[in-house]
Amino acid sequence: xxxxxxxxxxxxxxxxxxxxxxxxxxxxxxxxxxxxxxxxxxxxxxxxxxxxxxxxxxxxxxxxxxxxxxxxxxxxxxxxxxxxxxxxxxxxxxxxxxxxxxxxxxxxxxxxxxxxxxxxxxxxxxxxxxxxxxxxxxxxxxxxxxxxxxxxxxxxxxxxxxxxxxxxxxxxxxxxxxxxxxxxxxxxxxxxxxxxxxxxxxxxxxxxxxxxxxxxxxxxxxxxxxxxxxxxxxxxxxxxxxxxxxxxxxxxxxxxxxxxxxxxxxxxxxxxxxxxxxxxxxxxxxxxxxxxxxxxxxxxxxxxxxxxxxxxxxxxxxxxxxxxxxxxxxxx
Amino acid sequence: xxxxxxxxxxxxxxxxxxxxxxxxxxxxxxxxxxxxxxxxxxxxxxxxxxxxxxxxxxxxxxxxxxxxxxxxxxxxxxxxxxxxxxxxxxxxxxxxxxxxxxxxxxxxxxxxxxxxxxxxxxxxxxxxxxxxxxxxxxxxxxxxxxxxxxxxxxxxxxxxxxxxxxxxxxxxxxxxxxxxxxxxxxxxxxxxxxxxxxxxxxxxxxxxxxxxxxxx
Numbered sequence: 001x002x003x004x005x006x007x008x009x010x011x012x013x014x015x016x017x018x019x020x021x022x023x024x025x026x027x028x029x030x031x032x033x034x035x036x037x038x039x040x041x042x043x044x045x046x047x048x049x050x051x052x053x054x055x056x057x058x059x060x061x062x063x064x065x066x067x068x069x070x071x072x073x074x075x076x077x078x079x080x081x082x083x084x085x086x087x088x089x090x091x092x093x094x095x096x097x098x099x100x101x102x103x104x105x106x107x108x109x110x111x112x113x114x115x116x117x118x119x120x121x122x123x124x125x126x127x128x129x130x131x132x133x134x135x136x137x138x139x140x141x142x143x144x145x146x147x148x149x150x151x152x153x154x155x156x157x158x159x160x161x162x163x164x165x166x167x168x169x170x171x172x173x174x175x176x177x178x179x180x181x182x183x184x185x186x187x188x189x190x191x192x193x194x195x196x197x198x199x200x201x202x203x204x205x206x207x208x209x210x211x212x213x214x215x216x217x218x219x220x221x222x223x224x225x226x227x228x229x230x231x232x233x234x235x236x237x238x239x240x241x242x243x244x245x246x247x248x249x250x251x252x253x254x255x256x257x258x259x260x261x262x263x264x265x266x267x268x269x270x271x272x273x274x275x276x277x278x279x280x281x282x283x284x285x286x287x288x289x290x291x292x293x294x295x296x297x298x299x300x301x302x303x304x305x306x307x308x309x310x311x312x313x314x315x316x317x318x319x320x321x322x323x324x325x326x327x328x329x330x331x332x
Numbered sequence: 333x334x335x336x337x338x339x340x341x342x343x344x345x346x347x348x349x350x351x352x353x354x355x356x357x358x359x360x361x362x363x364x365x366x367x368x369x370x371x372x373x374x375x376x377x378x379x380x381x382x383x384x385x386x387x388x389x390x391x392x393x394x395x396x397x398x399x400x401x402x403x404x405x406x407x408x409x410x411x412x413x414x415x416x417x418x419x420x421x422x423x424x425x426x427x428x429x430x431x432x433x434x435x436x437x438x439x440x441x442x443x444x445x446x447x448x449x450x451x452x453x454x455x456x457x458x459x460x461x462x463x464x465x466x467x468x469x470x471x472x473x474x475x476x477x478x479x480x481x482x483x484x485x486x487x488x489x490x491x492x493x494x495x496x497x498x499x500x501x502x503x504x505x506x507x508x509x510x511x512x513x514x515x516x517x518x519x520x521x522x523x524x525x526x527x528x529x530x531x532x533x534x535x536x537x538x539x540x541x542x543x544x545x546x547x548x
Contacts, residue, residue: 004391004412005411006389006458031455031458035414035453036434036435036453048411050458075447099522100504101441101449102435102523105449239522240518240522
């Protein structure tokens with residue numbers, strides 16, 4: 001690991017300035033991903049700005065929103081009474097991610113900012129456009145069973161990236177239409193969850209739309225209309241403690257067996273949490289049934305394309321969508 | 333090399349080693365540092381870990397305080413040192429194991445302020461002012477922790493390498509209220525891998541402590 005200077009600023013402004021004015025400086029919160037990357041020599045910050053003592057640790061009820069501070073731990077969110085009562089989807093997604101130990105370390109902001117677990121990103125013997133822009137993509141002609149089926153170029157693009165975003169929390173936040181609050185050298189702004197992560201295009205090194213020096217301060221979730229009919233389904237290689245092959249966040253507002261509102265998002269299928277807008281449109285106003293769920297899943301899969309080893313996702317994903325919807329609607 | 337003494341238990345004489353918890357040595361060294369820096373009462377400050385006091389130093393050495401198994405320590409280390417390496421290499425607490433060193437196996441699980449975390453994915457300086465409990469701090473003297481007793485009773489290990497991490501995680505799992513059923517334990521202990529496959533016995537041991545109403 002390369003040597004670095006460790007600093008612990010006492011104010012938000014100071015922390016932002018330290019990173020905004022020094023291209024080699026990086027924020028560190030829980031560190032569960034950054035330290036991993038530093039050990040692999042993939043991240044090599046010259047200065048680590050420890051933000052763990054900044055006052056971003058509250059879960060607060062605001063008018064029409066629940067505001068979760070960026071430094072609240074994943075385990076704290078998952079066991080918070082108000083979150084349990086109003087956003088069970090969030091709790092399910094959090095508990096499906098990582099392990100008890102990691103959830104006690106990882107923060108909400110850090111969870112959103114974790115990098116892909118594509119093995120070619122981690123293995124410095126291979127080219128990777130996300131690690132070294134323009135070097136090529138090891139996954140394109142390599143073992144790509146974990147990789148994306150949505151938001152990937154029609155023709156193999158040597159500058160692009162087919163990695164997926166690994167966060168479960170982000171998938172649930174996408175379905176719940178959360179807003180990410182960020183503070184930067186030029187002030188505060190809000191980014192809708194769906195615009196926070198980006199598709200790779202020709203800049204796969206850029207995971208998010210955050211600008212240099214910007215820091216996540218909180219995530220706001222609109223008051224739930226989905227406290228009851230929700231389900232986070234995660235398909236993975238082992239029963240627990242593994243990244244998603246495919247995951248589905250489903251939230252339904254059902255009135256007398258009719259779907260008033262529905263939100264669907266998928267993980268493990270794209271460079272960002274993948275909202276299923278077309279499927280949502282199809283389901284809205286319909287009567288709950290497996291047939292309509294199956295139709296929605298078919299619509300959701302339009303535009304998906306597989307690589308050599310991940311064609312199974314084209315079958316697993318629609319089945320996961322149907323299953324998540326059935327479990328959310330308590331339809332067995 | 334003839335002067336290479338890997339088994340020499342003598343701590344390095346660089347003012348960083350307080351595992352012996354010799355209070356007189358501690359004060360002596362604090363005073364020595366005080367006379368060098370001319371700050372008014374540093375030994376009074378350093379005797380009490382204070383989370384409001386930021387660690388100080390540069391890219392080579394950072395000074396900070398930790399409480400490890402009830403002992404308050406003033407330490408100084410390269411900021412790259414993980415909590416795991418600090419415990420094992422500087423403090424000689426080798427009960428906490430290094431398995432993968434990348435947060436995938438759980439062998440390095442310790443408690444920080446009573447919560448289970450992975451010591452390998454944490455820089456030691458970032459734990460400034462916190463209370464660390466390792467496997468060495470679990471038993472009360474010669475009296476084993478109920479979880480340790482249960483692991484012995486149910487044969488919850490073979491080679492034993494993952495066991496310290498399993499135990500620290502199991503104690504936490506119980507405290508978190510996540511040990512209510514076999515399925516619950518399997519899910520919430522999934523961050524601790526056991527290559528020997530002692531899982532069924534580990535689950536039995538945890539359930540035994542849970543149903544036995546023993547304090548974790």
